[in-house]
Amino acid sequence: MSNHDEDNTKFEDEVLPEGVVLKEHSYDGIREYDQRLPRWWLLTLYGAIIFSGLYWLVDHNYMKAQSTTEQVEQELSEIATIKLANSIDVTDNALFWEMSENAAFVTAGKVIYDANCTPCHGANLEGGIGFSLVDGEWVHGAQPSSIYNTIYDGVPDKGMQAWGTLLGQKRITEVVAYVLSKNDRSTMEAGK
Ligand code: HEC
Missing domain, CATH: 1.10.760.10 (Cytochrome c-like domain)
Known part of the structure; x- marks a missing residue:
């Protein structure tokens, strides 16, 4: 743990893009951005999940009606x-x-x-x-x-x-x- 703490200091003066926050942890000097996923990306993800559900329902019922x-x-x-x-x-x-x-x-x-x-x-x-x-x-x-x-x-x-x-x-x-x-x-x- 102490190793990581030391690593943290390396990044302190690094210039980050505007609005970017870093996560607390650091593994072997690798640190993560702590950012919200873009709205368009989330929409695609949730859209795909909803579509797969609907598709399954329609497909499943159709197959039942006609073997x-x-x-x-x-x-x-x-x-x-x-x-x-x-x-x-x-x-x-x-x-x-x-x-x-x-x-x-x-x-x-x-x-x-x-x-x-x-x-x-x-x-x-x-x-x-x-x-x-x-x-x-x-x-x-x-x-x-x-x-x-x-x-x-x-x-x-x-x-x-x-x-x-x-x-x-x-x-x-x-x-x-x-x-x-x-x-x-x-x-x-x-x-x-
Ligand atoms: C206006 C009355 C009339 C209509 C409408 C008519 N037919 Fe006929 N059809 C006759 C008569 C009368 C005969 C018998 C002819 C004879 O005496 O040799 C006949 C004979 C036939 C025969 C021969 C039967 C046998 O014993 O060889 C067939 C098959 C036949 N008709 C089919 C049809 C079909 C299919 C239609 C509709 C597209 C039709 N007809 C419409 C009056 C009609």
């Missing part, structure tokens, strides 16, 4: 939808069936169906003016590509207009996906 597995599944299904949408081939029956199991296609198809087809085919595809689309009977062909063509070209002389120019390929594909989703694949594949 990682669900997130991944959702992303995968979105990718599948994009892939399907980019690979529409109206002659590919298997692809139509794949679309009939894709929620995005089926939902989009239902919207189109509800807006255009219910007056003649019924709200539940049960038929009316037009044929039932769930009775397993397909006058114009049971293959998804045939159904697509029937809707696209219509049966004008029998009261079913051609929807091709009105709805376009993508929307007719979606409506086919919706119709298929209400039918049994193996039964339909057995038909013609």
Whole structure:
């Protein structure tokens, strides 16, 4: 201790920057400034602490609401939808069936169906003016590509207009996906 006291004296006549106070202690001649931390520095520190707390809360609650597995599944299904949408081939029956199991296609198809087809085919595809689309009977062909063509070209002389120019390929594909989703694949594949 006495050593330190001696050291202290060395600094007494040293010129310190204005407003700087030295701490009492001295270790091997090293002395510390006794200064308040600048306000901006403290703000950054406390700000970071508060932010980390808030971030944790938000992140933690978000993860609770939607588990990682669900997130991944959702992303995968979105990718599948994009892939399907980019690979529409109206002659590919298997692809139509794949679309009939894709929620995005089926939902989009239902919207189109509800807006255009219910007056003649019924709200539940049960038929009316037009044929039932769930009775397993397909006058114009049971293959998804045939159904697509029937809707696209219509049966004008029998009261079913051609929807091709009105709805376009993508929307007719979606409506086919919706119709298929209400039918049994193996039964339909057995038909013609
Ligand atoms: C104005 C009434 C009307 C509207 C609206 C209508 N259809 Fe039809 N649709 C018919 C009629 C009538 C037939 C039967 C034609 C025949 O006798 O061959 C038919 C036949 C069909 C068939 C063939 C069924 C089979 O057994 O092969 C499909 C598929 C079909 N419609 C789908 C649709 C879809 C999808 C929409 C909506 C985009 C739609 N229709 C809108 C009247 C309509």
